[in-house]
Each structure stands twice: as C-alpha cells, then as structure tokens.
Amino acid sequence: MPKVTYTSVGGDVDVLEGNIGDSVMEIAVRNGLPGIVAECGGSLACSTCHVFVREEDLAGMAAMGELEDEMLDGTTQERRCNSRLSCQLKLEADVHVYIETPESQV
Numbered sequence: 288m289p290k291v292t293y294t295s296v297g298g299d300v301d302v303l304e305g306n307i308g309d310s311v312m313e314i315a316v317r318n319g320l321p322g323i324v325a326e327c328g329g330s331l332a333c334s335t336c337h338v339f340v341r342e343e344d345l346a347g348m349a350a351m352g353e354l355e356d357e358m359l360d361g362t363t364q365e366r367r368c369n370s371r372l373s374c375q376l377k378l379e380a381d382v383h384v385y386i387e388t389p390e391s392q393v
C-alpha cells in the first residue's frame with residue numbers, strides 16, 4: 288500500500304496509508320487530515336490542496352501540467368520550488384512519500 292507522511296507547520300506528523308491510484312489529497316481528506324482543504328474535490332479549480340513535496344520524492348511524481356503550474360501562483364502560502372497541488376499527485380506504486388502542509392490553504 289502507498290503511504291504518505293504528512294507534516295504540519297507545527298510539527299504534527301501523520302502517516303496514512305492509501306490505495307494504488309489514490310492522490311495525496313484523497314488520502315488526506317478521507318482521513319480528515321487538517322491542512323488540506325480541497326474545496327473543489329480534485330478538479331483542479333481551487334488551489335486549497337497546496338503541499339510541499341520532499342525533494343527526493345518529486346522525481347517520482349507525475350509531471351506538473353500547465354494549469355497546475357498557473358494555479359500554484361495563486362495559493363495562499365507562497366509557492367516554493369517543491370510546491371504541488373496534492374490532487375494531482377497520484378500514487379501509482381507502493382511508495383512512501385513525505386509531504387509538508389502549509390500554514391493555511393484559504
């Protein structure tokens with residue numbers, strides 16, 4: 288099973304398991320994780336699923352699309368080089384990825 292470790296700004300750590308094909312956002316929302324709002328439910332229309340991906344995990348993620356790239360310029364917390372929208376991060380293998388959630392999403 289794919290696994291995601293989510294770390295909040297305050298240092299809270301949650302390790303959650305998902306299914307192959309789940310997105311990092313879906314696993315968080317399904318488990319009621321604070322820090323990922325996902326207002327649009329994953330249709331790439333809200334930017335409230337912004338996360339920071341551990342550098343070494345970025346290469347294993349699907350490439351960023353043009354719309355995601357544009358939307359990351361409008362997030363509440365300033366974009367970093369490892370910013371992604373978690374609804375676009377599908378876990379297609381039995382991986383363990385590390386995610387940091389921003390201070391706020393809205």
Ligand code: FES
Pocket residue numbers: 312325326327328329330331332333334335336372373374375
């Ligand atoms: S959930 Fe809305 S853009 Fe990701």
